[in-house]
Amino acid sequence: MSLARRRPQNEPRPRAALADSILDSARAVILGKDRELRLALACLLARGHLLIEDLPGVGKTTLAHLLARLLGLDYSRIQFTSDLLPADVIGVSVYDRAAEGFRFHPGPVFSQLVLADEINRATPKAQSALLEAMEERQVTVEGETRPLPEPFFVIATQNPLHQVGTFPLPESQLDRFLMRIQLGYPDAEQEKQLLGGEDRRDMVARQAPALTNAELIELQRSVTQIHAAPPVIDYVHAVLQFTRGSERFAYGLSPRAGLGMLHAAKAWALLASRDYVIPEDVQAVLPACVAHRLASGEIGQREGAEDAARFILDSVPV
Numbered sequence: 001m002s003l004a005r006r007r008p009q010n011e012p013r014p015r016a017a018l019a020d021s022i023l024d025s026a027r028a029v030i031l032g033k034d035r036e037l038r039l040a041l042a043c044l045l046a047r048g049h050l051l052i053e054d055l056p057g058v059g060k061t062t063l064a065h066l067l068a069r070l071l072g073l074d075y076s077r078i079q080f081t082s083d084l085l086p087a088d089v090i091g092v093s094v095y096d097r098a099a100e101g102f103r104f105h106p107g108p109v110f111s112q113l114v115l116a117d118e119i120n121r122a123t124p125k126a127q128s129a130l131l132e133a134m135e136e137r138q139v140t141v142e143g144e145t146r147p148l149p150e151p152f153f154v155i156a157t158q159n160p161l162h163q164v165g166t167f168p169l170p171e172s173q174l175d176r177f178l179m180r181i182q183l184g185y186p187d188a189e190q191e192k193q194l195l196g197g198e199d200r201r202d203m204v205a206r207q208a209p210a211l212t213n214a215e216l217i218e219l220q221r222s223v224t225q226i227h228a229a230p231p232v233i234d235y236v237h238a239v240l241q242f243t244r245g246s247e248r249f250a251y252g253l254s255p256r257a258g259l260g261m262l263h264a265a266k267a268w269a270l271l272a273s274r275d276y277v278i279p280e281d282v283q284a285v286l287p288a289c290v291a292h293r294l295a296s297g298e299i300g301q302r303e304g305a306e307d308a309a310r311f312i313l314d315s316v317p318v
Helices: 015-029 034-045 060-070 086-092 124-136 188-196 200-206 211-224 229-247 255-271 279-294 301-317
Strands: 051-052 075-079 092-097 101-106 113-117 138-141 145-146 151-158 177-180
Touching: 015 034, 015 060, 015 200, 015 211, 015 255, 034 051, 034 060, 034 124, 034 177, 034 211, 034 255, 034 279, 060 075, 060 092, 060 138, 060 151, 075 301, 086 092, 086 124, 086 255, 092 138, 101 124, 101 145, 113 124, 124 151, 138 301, 177 279, 229 301, 255 279, 279 301
Parallel strands: 051 151, 051 177, 075 113, 113 151
Antiparallel strands: 092 101, 138 145
């Protein structure tokens, strides 16, 4: 007889097991992108919004679909185009003849996970429709404030700015994304496996949720309980101060960026099955958390983003 302890059916699953089940399922679909998958999951567990920037066809939309399936979230997709209007995002009031009054019809932003596909193909006016939703998790229409579902995430994809028909995201919009990641091309062996394997869309459609909404919310709460000792907080603060005093950057990181980086480091620690943050956690998430805030004029140039992050890591002592 096995002496292994069986977990009662109603006993919560360990946090590490929940996170590992998501990552294992994601790795089977998105090949060779373990770091990017970890960053994306850490971003969502830290209650942040994710910007995925890369060339068309490298799997940006597939990753967003996959995360929605694995996290068991209500999902909507907004295809951003140059003629998109704010009402197409947040909704509009329509006159109801039977009720003799206007009735609000919610837009696609009223979902737990919103995919803003090719967000930089829309005009700044349409892009700004997401600002309040991303920061306050609510939408104000005609003077009435309506809360958004819980949890609420925005995953946006964008093409590099040198491509035709793109509009740069303003700094205020970029600052509301906790992370920006890039997928890049797969290596040779993984691309051969991709070419000879099953259609990724079919694989995504077959994925079952790896956790419930209650488990996801509990994981997010667990992130806030990860301990960050004063020396770690001092290190994050030193990074902020360095960017504000460096001549290399036109402006430094905001307090929101510092809070986001610390929350992301806590989520990274949770994925490593730790209940405390170490400097390596901060260093792991720093490039994804700061490059789009400091190198906004270089969006689309991966070398610029990596150089900015490396410059900070090499200049600020632990």
